[in-house]
Amino acid sequence: MRIDETGFHEPVMGSEVVSFLNVASDGWWVDATVGGGGHSESLLRALPQARILGLDRDSAAIDFSKRRLSTFGERARLVVSPFARLGEVIVGNGIDPVQAVLFDLGVSSRQIDDPERGFSYRHEGPLDMRMGPDTELSAEEVVNTFEERELLRIFRDYGEERRARDVARDICIARAEAPIRTTARLADIVAKAVRPPHTTKSQARIFQAIRIEVNGELDQLSASLEAATDHLTPGGRLAVLTYHSLEDRMVKQAMRGTGRERPPPDLPVDVDSGHRLVEVNPRGSTPSAVEIERNSRARSARLRVAERLPE
Ligand SMILES: C[S@@+](CC[C@H](N)C(=O)[O-])C[C@H]1O[C@@H](n2cnc3c(N)ncnc32)[C@H](O)[C@@H]1O
The missing domain is CATH 3.40.50.150 (Vaccinia Virus protein VP39)
Structure with a gap:
């Protein structure tokens, strides 16, 4: 690289x-x-x-x-x-x-390497993912307010993630306990939902899917x-x-x-x-x-x- x-x-x-x-x-x-x-x-x-x-x-x-x-x-x-x-x-x-x-x-x-932008599952930061000021929706809103079936659609269509259903369900369970505000917490929820050995790939796909939705x-x-x-x-x-x-x-x-x-x-x-x-x-x-x-x-x-x- x-x-x-x-x-x-x-x-x-x-x-x-x-x-x-x-x-x-x-x-x-x-x-x-x-x-x-x-x-x-x-x-x-x-x-x-x-x-x-x-x-x-x-x-x-x-x-x-x-x-x-x-x-x-x-x-x-x-x-x-x-x-x-x-x-x-x-x-x-x-x-x-x-x-x-x-x-x-x-x-x-x-953009990916700046933790404050919230694009990466590798860096802890706020769940933002907006590329520019013309984008209103943030990743935090998507993750905390979209219905489970909407999350499922995004993860399947934009992330092509096989375990989309498990991830969407686990996000909804986790956010009922406390809102998901950081990349690290989301990455952790995804990792637990999919389990090894595919955790990194799934984290990348889920983050990509949310980014595509946030930025239309x-x-x-x-x-x-x-x-x-x-x-x-x-x-x-x-x-x-x-x-x-x-x-x-x-x-x-x-x-x-x-x-x-x-x-x-x-x-x-x-x-x-x-x-x-x-x-x-x-x-x-x-x-x-x-x-x-x-x-x-x-x-x-x-x-x-x-x-x-x-x-
Ligand atoms: C892969 S980078 C481009 C790198 C560039 N070709 C270079 O050589 O440095 C993609 C860029 O496109 C911008 N971008 C993505 N979607 C956009 C959109 N819908 N409108 C305008 N810019 C966008 C991002 O903010 C990012 O800076």
């Missing part, structure tokens, strides 16, 4: 992202999840005429990236915003249409993939790095369109087919063994890229 002194990892599949998004010599690229600015910096270095609009719903990430990318002057513009507002932000900044949009989903290692991550993603496509120039590209199967399925479906075959790449595009995107790497790309060895966060990554067809 390689983390720099600021707590941000090196960007996942950085060189692959740059080569997939090397689509034009100038114009605007959008980094919808700028985080620590790793991908943005790689793009700005590799494409000397490119300009980047970076979004993040976490103002700490934007402050950090502003400092990191300050050497690029006006080539980097950064705004605090959830990416569900991507379309408005692109139009509001007068940069429509754009050459590419990149999403690198999930949380940054900086799947709703954010589905709204944004459509908006990104709307604002891409023909020949422009959408690239998405996902870290679990639900996100990946959603991205695959958005890139393929639903219910229709994608047009054969060697035929003229059928403008009535309803397809606005064609997949560039239909099976998705995964990190090299060397990258996974160096950066454990890359382990579950899949990069999907699609290109905007002409109208």
